[in-house]
Amino acid sequence: MSLSICCRALAVGLLLASPLLLPQGHWLAIGLLALVGVVRWQAGRAEGPGKRQEAPLLLMLLTLAAALVVSGLWHGGLSRVWPIVLMALCCALALRGLQALRPRITWLWGGLVLAGVGSGATGAWLRWEEGHGRVRGLWEVNAILYGNIALLAGLLCLAGLFWAWRRPRRALWLAFLAAGALGGLLASAVSGSRGGWLALPLAAGVFAAAVPRRAWRLHHAGIVALVVLLLAGLYAWPGTGVQRRVGLALKEVAAYRAGESTGSVGARLEMYRGAAWLIAEHPLAGVGPSGYRPAMQALVAQGRLPEGSERFWHAHHDLLDAWVRHGLLGLIAVLLAYAVPLWRFLPGLRAPDPTRRALCLAGTLLPVCYLAFGMSYTLLAYPLGVAVYGGWLALLWVLYGQTLKVAPHRVDVQK
DSSP states (O other): OOOHHHHHHHHHHHHHHHHHHSSHHHHHHHHHHHHHHHHHHHOOOHHHHHHHHHHHHHHHOOOOOOOHHHHHHHHHHHHHHHHHHHHHHHHHHHHHHHHHHOOOOHHHHHHHHHHHHHHHHHHHHHHHOOOOOSTTTTTTOOOOOOOOOHHHHHHHHHHHHHHHTSSTTHHHHHHHHHHHHHHHHHHHHHHOOOGGHHHHHHHHHHHHHOOGGGGHHHHHHHHHHHHHHHHHHHHOGGGOHHHHHHHHHHHHHHHHHTOOOHHHHHHHHHHHHHHHHHHHHHHTTTTOOOTTHHHHHHHHHHHTSOOOOOSSOOOSSHHOOOOOOOOHHHHHHHHHHHHHHHHHHHGGGGSSSHHHHHHHHHHHHHHHHHHHHOOOOOOGSSHHHHHHHHHHHHHHHHHHHHHTSSSSGGGOOOO
């Protein structure tokens, strides 16, 4: 393997694995790819059909950046949002960089396996060797971000099983991808990020939609059985803490229904209630990047919300947070972030070619999982969340575009 191929593969691997395994790895990976994108842009190589295919994703990323800039300038809180703006712009440049690198499909699945296995191994070590409660990764990433991104990596590894089944080295790839899926699910379990587990039933629906009823085969049933066994094992094993966390969530829901807002579930529901009030009062412009917490403090002082609802700087809900802090344009930007990849990948869920189907499955899982994650936390308020969403989506976008340029029976020519 030439040095050029090794460097290109390393760049793709960093994009997928470094957010979980390296300190500030998301900035490192996106920054390198953005630099390649700048060089490519200056060389004027983004022309013709390739440039047209980029347009929806570039529009999505630029809309997100523009919504935050407008909100920051209008309310005077640009310093709060500039890291997210910079990351969105870097992801746009990284798209050009990935096109220049001409990534191979094996680099995608290999990088996801590294992310899943790496996060699972470090999570297990921190939990059972170091005695951590809720695991936050080696570099003390937010536990919710860490668990959700690891879970996403694991689910995307499961999507790769559809591709691996038709590979010449099928057994090896199936084993690698199964290990990556197990590692990602294990890291999610030991992180205790209960909100992320809301993605599991939605992901199951996406997997089911990828296989028409008339096309079920033994290997399809085997993939489903593998997922069920992994989830059941993680729940049944006391060491993961999943049973305890789920039981605690059920108790908190019951307490909230009884009029008590204690616990993280009750606190989130009160935050959502407060955000809804603030949106009704400021539906167009929002309260600004830095205005959410003072506005919530005012609601608490008025007795409209219980004490403690004002502790956080975001609403723990991607859609509500975008609207309450950045106004209607912020809401449109996040909705567009979900809609664009679904428009791109959803029609290919049942593509006859296994490579295209796996890529479309992964490209559909990405926004669906982020939508589920965003029901209990604001991932897109962090550079890490934007880097994973925008960077991983750009990679899937480029790879899927490559499959459209070759005949269906030659999709796998680049190993």
